[in-house]
Amino acid sequence: MSSLSTHVLDAVHGAPAAGVTVTLFDWAGTELASGSTDADGRIGALAEVAAGDYRLRFDTGGYFTAQGVDAFYPEVTIAFAVTGERHYHVPLLLSPFAYSTYRGS
Template identity: 65%
Template sequence: MSALSTHVLDTMRGSPAVGVSVTLYLQARQLCSSLTDADGRISALAEALEPGSYRLVFDTGAYFARQQVETFYPEVVVTFAVTEDRHYHVPLLLSPFAFSTYRGS
């Protein structure tokens, strides 16, 4: 069974994005939700993921609102495929008007 972690970095500030709510979905079903820690990480968001198409929803609007920063993206949705039994890491590089993601290790 596969495991999942994530890491959110605030590229505007050059620091971890603390307290970002991240929710994992399998199709329309919510599986779990958690907040990023002081290092911007959720090291064990989910375990025992079966093969399939998953969505991570990052509540970036609430994160930037707490900082009184306007953002163009109130949420970021990353859809990814679990295809084999391994650890999946999905980092998010975030600023108020841009974001980037990649398959981490």
């Protein structure tokens, strides 16, 4: 099994994005885990996952609505593959009209 974590950064404020709800799904769409980012924008131990394909859904609309900011993306979904036993970290850099991600460490 592999561990999974995430980190959300608000590029507009140059700060962690606290309070973002993140949900993990398997490829069939079954919800496996859910959590909310802490004050540092992190969920350090979202789930343990086996090899396979997964999706992380970030409730970006809820995050920006809570800040009174109009945003284009109501959610961001990142599909990724777990291929071996290791730690998987999936960061999200977020703004109201753009986002980026990468395989973290």
